[in-house]
Amino acid sequence: MTDLANYVDTVACNARKAATDLTTATGEQKLRWLKRCAATLVSRADEIVAENAKDLTAGEDKGLSVAMLDRLRLTPERLQSLADAVIEIGQLPDPVGEIMDSTMRPNGLLITKVRVPLGVVFFIYESRPNVTVDAAALCVKSGNAVILRGGSEAFHSNAILYSVIKDGLKAEGLPEYAVQLVNTTDRAAVGEFLKRGDQIDVTIPRGGRSLIERVANEATMPVIKHFDGICHVYFDASADQKMATDIIINSKCHRPGVCNAAETLLLHKDVVQGFWPAVAAELQSQGVELRCCPVSAAGINGAKPVTDEDYATEYLDLILSVRVVDDVAEAVQHIRKYGSGHTESIVTEHLPTANFFQTQVDSSAVMINASTRFNDGGVFGLGAEIGISTDRFHARGPCGLREIMSYKYVVHGSGQIR
Amino acid sequence: MTDLANYVDTVACNARKAATDLTTATGEQKLRWLKRCAATLVSRADEIVAENAKDLTAGEDKGLSVAMLDRLRLTPERLQSLADAVIEIGQLPDPVGEIMDSTMRPNGLLITKVRVPLGVVFFIYESRPNVTVDAAALCVKSGNAVILRGGSEAFHSNAILYSVIKDGLKAEGLPEYAVQLVNTTDRAAVGEFLKRGDQIDVTIPRGGRSLIERVANEATMPVIKHFDGICHVYFDASADQKMATDIIINSKCHRPGVCNAAETLLLHKDVVQGFWPAVAAELQSQGVELRCCPVSAAGINGAKPVTDEDYATEYLDLILSVRVVDDVAEAVQHIRKYGSGHTESIVTEHLPTANFFQTQVDSSAVMINASTRFNDGGVFGLGAEIGISTDRFHARGPCGLREIMSYKYVVHGSGQIR
Numbered sequence: 119m120t121d122l123a124n125y126v127d128t129v130a131c132n133a134r135k136a137a138t139d140l141t142t143a144t145g146e147q148k149l150r151w152l153k154r155c156a157a158t159l160v161s162r163a164d165e166i167v168a169e170n171a172k173d174l175t176a177g178e179d180k181g182l183s184v185a186m187l188d189r190l191r192l193t194p195e196r197l198q199s200l201a202d203a204v205i206e207i208g209q210l211p212d213p214v215g216e217i218m219d220s221t222m223r224p225n226g227l228l229i230t231k232v233r234v235p236l237g238v239v240f241f242i243y244e245s246r247p248n249v250t251v252d253a254a255a256l257c258v259k260s261g262n263a264v265i266l267r268g269g270s271e272a273f274h275s276n277a278i279l280y281s282v283i284k285d286g287l288k289a290e291g292l293p294e295y296a297v298q299l300v301n302t303t304d305r306a307a308v309g310e311f312l313k314r315g316d317q318i319d320v321t322i323p324r325g326g327r328s329l330i331e332r333v334a335n336e337a338t339m340p341v342i343k344h345f346d347g348i349c350h351v352y353f354d355a356s357a358d359q360k361m362a363t364d365i366i367i368n369s370k371c372h373r374p375g376v377c378n379a380a381e382t383l384l385l386h387k388d389v390v391q392g393f394w395p396a397v398a399a400e401l402q403s404q405g406v407e408l409r410c411c412p413v414s415a416a417g418i419n420g421a422k423p424v425t426d427e428d429y430a431t432e433y434l435d436l437i438l439s440v441r442v443v444d445d446v447a448e449a450v451q452h453i454r455k456y457g458s459g460h461t462e463s464i465v466t467e468h469l470p471t472a473n474f475f476q477t478q479v480d481s482s483a484v485m486i487n488a489s490t491r492f493n494d495g496g497v498f499g500l501g502a503e504i505g506i507s508t509d510r511f512h513a514r515g516p517c518g519l520r521e522i523m524s525y526k527y528v529v530h531g532s533g534q535i536r
Numbered sequence: 537m538t539d540l541a542n543y544v545d546t547v548a549c550n551a552r553k554a555a556t557d558l559t560t561a562t563g564e565q566k567l568r569w570l571k572r573c574a575a576t577l578v579s580r581a582d583e584i585v586a587e588n589a590k591d592l593t594a595g596e597d598k599g600l601s602v603a604m605l606d607r608l609r610l611t612p613e614r615l616q617s618l619a620d621a622v623i624e625i626g627q628l629p630d631p632v633g634e635i636m637d638s639t640m641r642p643n644g645l646l647i648t649k650v651r652v653p654l655g656v657v658f659f660i661y662e663s664r665p666n667v668t669v670d671a672a673a674l675c676v677k678s679g680n681a682v683i684l685r686g687g688s689e690a691f692h693s694n695a696i697l698y699s700v701i702k703d704g705l706k707a708e709g710l711p712e713y714a715v716q717l718v719n720t721t722d723r724a725a726v727g728e729f730l731k732r733g734d735q736i737d738v739t740i741p742r743g744g745r746s747l748i749e750r751v752a753n754e755a756t757m758p759v760i761k762h763f764d765g766i767c768h769v770y771f772d773a774s775a776d777q778k779m780a781t782d783i784i785i786n787s788k789c790h791r792p793g794v795c796n797a798a799e800t801l802l803l804h805k806d807v808v809q810g811f812w813p814a815v816a817a818e819l820q821s822q823g824v825e826l827r828c829c830p831v832s833a834a835g836i837n838g839a840k841p842v843t844d845e846d847y848a849t850e851y852l853d854l855i856l857s858v859r860v861v862d863d864v865a866e867a868v869q870h871i872r873k874y875g876s877g878h879t880e881s882i883v884t885e886h887l888p889t890a891n892f893f894q895t896q897v898d899s900s901a902v903m904i905n906a907s908t909r910f911n912d913g914g915v916f917g918l919g920a921e922i923g924i925s926t927d928r929f930h931a932r933g934p935c936g937l938r939e940i941m942s943y944k945y946v947v948h949g950s951g952q953i954r
Contacts, residue, residue: 138872141895141896141898142895142896215895221916221917223915223917227906227910227915229915229916229917234898236928236929237928319928319929320929340758340929340930358951360951361950361951364951364953365951365953367953368953368954372953372954454556476946477559477560477633478559478560480559480652480944481944482944482945483944483945483946483947484944484945484946484947485947485949486946486947486948486949487948487949487950487951487952488645488947488948488949488950488951488952488953489952489953489954491953491954492645492947492949492952492954493945493947497641497645497647498639498647498945499639499641499647510654510655510737510942511654511737511738511758511929511930511942512758512929512930514942514943514944515944515945524928524929524932525932526898526899526900526901526902526932526933527900527901527902527911527916527933528894528901528902528904529901529902529903529904529906529910529911530904530905530906531903531904531905531906531910532779532905532906533776533778533779533782533783533905533906534905534906534907534910535782535783535785535786535790535906535907535909536786536790536907536909536910
């Protein structure tokens with residue numbers, strides 16, 4: 119074995135052992151650990167900010183964009199928010215051992231379905247160093263050991279945040295290797311970890327499409343993937359004008375750079391000549407570039423023609439594709455053809471139309487008269503999220519504690535045989 | 537593309553289309569289809585038995601074992617049982633659209649988690665032709681389209697059973713391609729299907745280890761795997777003697793050839809000199825060969841020495857490994873080292889010991905004072921099963937309707953924005 123393979127093997131074995139040891143950790147112990155981490159993030163803020171400054175300087179030298187540098191930056195305020203988030207995770211009900219379902223059988227057997235950790239999580243992420251703490255908190259709270267592989271641009275920030283986590287684990291008597299940070303930025307290390315399907319139960323890559331595709335191709339264990347969010351708002355003939363306008367503006371403009379922002383507006387043909395021009399003007403006043411089909415372009419100053427490629431594009435920017443459809447069925451056809459199964463919203467007052475849309479649209483979230491922006495772990499009451507899954511297998515949509523867990527059946531008998 | 541690739545592509549596309557069309561099928565329609573299939577299985581029994589006879593003759597010529605031929609055989613009685621099973625599946629509550637969970641948020645958004653089909657299932661199975669009907673019933677009931685790949689030894693039987701299914705789909709106005717039977721026994725066809733990760737949502741192989749390993753290695757979509765069942769019974773010092781004896785005998789002898797039969801008995805050291813000899817005699821009187829550690833072998837006539845390899849073997853036969861342990865902790869250690877995560881049972885009257893065992897043993901089913909033989913979809917109230925998963929991801933243990941389904945969030949609002 120190469121040195122790298124040896125290193126990866128040691129980390130994976132330590133994680134597996136820690137996952138087993140975590141089965142005896144109590145909820146109280148985990149909560150004390152999270153509280154300790156939160157307190158240390160605040161008390162050691164100066165040190166953390168100083169280490170973060172090294173990454174920021176290196177990032178400037180490497181020519182990272184202003185947006186990237188901002189994502190990388192830690193401030194005392196941001197550390198306080200991070201500490202608050204950690205406390206919030208601590209206060210969620212402990213999901214380990216929760217009885218999800220139970221059946222009493224005629225022969226007196228009580229069948230219980232009990233939530234248990236998946237085991238070992240390999241988590242790959244980029245730039246934002248606060249994710250290091252969030253991911254560690256979510257994984258250990260759910261009884262999983264985690265191997266963290268952060269981005270090289272956050273090397274110093276991740277290292278000091280990891281020391282906070284690790285010192286806390288020791289101080290509270292939790293398994294030392296419950297959280298491990300990969301200490302090499304060698305890209306080949308990821309490949310080595312992906313071979314360890316016997317020791318790692320799931321890999322979660324959070325980053326661009328090329329990273330996720332590479333991981334999905336190489337992994338020998340299940341992967342929770344997060345691909346594009348090409349989200350649609352369908353503006354039905356029966357929609358309330360004010361509500362539709364608010365939802366379209368919010369879905370597109372609230373945070374255009376995130377995955378649950380809308381990229382395409384589908385307009386029922388009856389609303390085009392009615393209030394579409396007013397909505398278009400409002401979108402344009404917010405700086406949105408409109409790329410319109412011929413019918414929706416009519417009479418809209420500055421509208422550009424939309425292409426098939428546009429319909430299949432996640433702009434992540436203040437650009438909106440606009441297409442007129444005959445009815446909800448055509449809207450659904452469009453979404454099936456171009457959507458990515460992330461989030462779609464319908465604005466309608468007509469109940470059968472809403473029902474048709476919600477049963478026919480197969481996306482992780484279908485919003486009826488609400489902004490696409492609500493597809494989020496916090497909003498859905500999951501507490502926090504380690505990612506959003508665009509898969510259909512195991513976890514779909516926002517992934518909080520439960521989505522990185524499995525279950526087992528515990529059967530209580532009194533001597534039953536078959 | 538080769539002819540085979542073209543064929544596979546057509547089948548996969550037809551299945552994808554059928555899965556979409558199934559979203560409008562009602563529960564009533566599916567129930568009528570199942571009732572029609574059940575009636576036809578009985579009314580066409582003579583024809584089906586005649587086709588089955590061709591497979592049996594070919595199987596005899598190929599030198600299939602008596603057990604294999606028995607698994608392959610269809611009789612009017614077996615067809616009646618199969619028809620009954622189909623009716624039972626039909627009578628289960630329709631799982632499509634079921635609300636699994638819901639949260640009312642402070643802003644008035646009602647978040648519902650709705651059960652939806654996975655989409656397209658590729659199911660690979662061997663010998664028993666009744667599985668053709670069971671799998672079709674479970675998949676369509678759960679809103680999935682299914683591509684069935686049966687074993688070549690059941691070629692004629694599967695073909696006529698498939699015609700019953702297909703005629704029924706047409707008669708009830710359900711999508712014709714909701715169930716498709718792969719019409720070639722070319723082994724390369726499986727490899728082609730496994731490349732279609734974009735059109736097939738899950739592959740379920742049911743067969744020997746080599747088949748499952750091949751599928752897991754080649755598949756570009758998730759796979760629900762069923763590996764060995766190396767199941768243990770731990771006989772604690774506090775166990776009731778009669779109960780322990782019954783459970784051990786039942787776990788080993790009721791059906792030694794199935795995956796949830798016990799392969800290893802772990803004896804607390806205090807019971808060895810007590811009632812172990814009587815239990816051993818009872819096991820031997822049922823024809824069980826005992827392979828014992830030195831301590832458990834003492835005084836047992838005919839006991840053979842057990843090896844490490846025995847501990848790791850799924851005998852599927854009337855053979856039992858026996859090992860003496862100091863306590864429940866050592867029993868758990870043994871299970872962690874040699875077990876396959878399938879089913880383990882403890883016999884004890886001591887509550888803390890039972891609790892330790894159930895939290896520390898990580899298997900799909902943990903039985904407390906009950907036979908290992910109860911790890912079964914029917915017993916667990918799932919209605920029927922398409923397989924038993926030894927995975928931890930997505931589905932674990934018996935897989936019925938729900939285990940081949942996904943979910944989506946449907947959010948009901950009244951104009952909410954962020």
